[in-house]
Amino acid sequence: MVNYTLWSNIRALAQTKKKGRKIGKLRFKSAFRYRTLNYNQSGFKIDREHEFITFSKIGALPFRMHRPYSGDVKGVLITRSGGEWYVIIQAEQKVSEPKREGRSVGIDVGLNSFAVDSDGTVIENPRLFEQSRDRIKKLQQSGTRKKRFSRNWKTAKSRLEKVYDHITNQKKDFLHKLSRQYVDAYATICVEDLNIKYLKENGKSTGLRRSIHDASWGRFYSYLAYKAESAGTNLIKVDPRDTTQMCSNCGSIVKKTLSERVHECPCCGFVADRDYNAAVNIHRVGMEQPFEPVEMLCISQPGKFPICRAVETMPLHRISVMQVLSMKQEAPP
Numbered sequence: 001m002v003n004y005t006l007w008s009n010i011r012a013l014a015q016t017k018k019k020g021r022k023i024g025k026l027r028f029k030s031a032f033r034y035r036t037l038n039y040n041q042s043g044f045k046i047d048r049e050h051e052f053i054t055f056s057k058i059g060a061l062p063f064r065m066h067r068p069y070s071g072d073v074k075g076v077l078i079t080r081s082g083g084e085w086y087v088i089i090q091a092e093q094k095v096s097e098p099k100r101e102g103r104s105v106g107i108d109v110g111l112n113s114f115a116v117d118s119d120g121t122v123i124e125n126p127r128l129f130e131q132s133r134d135r136i137k138k139l140q141q142s143g144t145r146k147k148r149f150s151r152n153w154k155t156a157k158s159r160l161e162k163v164y165d166h167i168t169n170q171k172k173d174f175l176h177k178l179s180r181q182y183v184d185a186y187a188t189i190c191v192e193d194l195n196i197k198y199l200k201e202n203g204k205s206t207g208l209r210r211s212i213h214d215a216s217w218g219r220f221y222s223y224l225a226y227k228a229e230s231a232g233t234n235l236i237k238v239d240p241r242d243t244t245q246m247c248s249n250c251g252s253i254v255k256k257t258l259s260e261r262v263h264e265c266p267c268c269g270f271v272a273d274r275d276y277n278a279a280v281n282i283h284r285v286g287m288e289q290p291f292e293p294v295e296m297l298c299i300s301q302p303g304k305f306p307i308c309r310a311v312e313t314m315p316l317h318r319i320s321v322m323q324v325l326s327m328k329q330e331a332p333p
């Protein structure tokens with residue numbers, strides 16, 4: 001299984017490169033970094049009634065089941081995290097929900113806020129790492145003072161691991177709850193196709209801040225995708241071409257740099273938050289409601305175009321991270 005994982009990682013990297021994203025090299029993973037053991041198809045036996053799981057070469061171990069599962073068990077993962085051992089059971093289930101009818105929405109993910117949708121809702125960025133920054137710093141310092149591989153060093157290391165795991169769990173919790181809210185509220189959700197986006201950027205997404213965002217956007221979209229699938233919600237991926245530059249009110253192309261936060265259309269006077277404008281465009285493209293671009297007319301007759309009117313900036317409805325997190329816990333797949 002380790003061999004198989006290695007080769008599939010290499011293949012996945014090659015695929016990612018093909019999609020136009022920048023890739024690095026695989027790093028040697030020492031035994032200290034290795035935390036997962038994979039039993040694929042066979043080598044395990046689960047006794048749910050007595051809460052015992054038997055692994056070949058290991059033996060029978062008692063376990064506590066947090067969540068019941070159903071379907072065909074395809075594999076079992078054993079993973080160690082922060083001093084605890086977890087068993088992840090992979091089961092296959094057939095889900096086919098009829099497609100729903102109802103409201104639709106476009107969502108744009110951004111850097112300043114996590115996401116903005118075409119109904120004017122702004123989801124703030126979760127600052128989860130910042131909340132734990134002091135604690136991480138303290139634990140890192142305490143770890144470097146210890147003798148390597150000593151008992152104290154191991155304790156310090158596992159404490160640090162726990163904090164990192166906590167942040168990862170908080171992030172996942174946030175993304176699960178947010179995607180759940182969207183899937184429950186809308187019958188059709190339109191998002192940008194990130195693969196096309198990266199292909200167009202030639203893998204030039206630089207900067208740590210950006211790469212962290214990339215990871216959580218990707219995860220958000222995959223959560224949306226599988227939740228939509230089992231709820232009968234349509235998830236439409238649109239070509240991100242011109243979604244930021246185009247005026248969502250009249251269709252003119254309004255060039256703007258990444259630092260410009262406000263969309264101001266010189267043709268129709270529409271003023272809106274940059275990401276909100278993009279979300280409306282994503283919604284329109286996804287729902288296939290095209291309009292005629294009026295760029296030419298604007299240039300020849302500035303200010304005289306019939307639909308020239310001042311549109312007031314739409315008041316956006318801000319949602320804090322706490323509002324998302326206060327939802328009841330979302331069960332993982």
Ligand SMILES: [Zn+2]
Nearest residue numbers: 247250265268
């Ligand atoms: Zn306009």
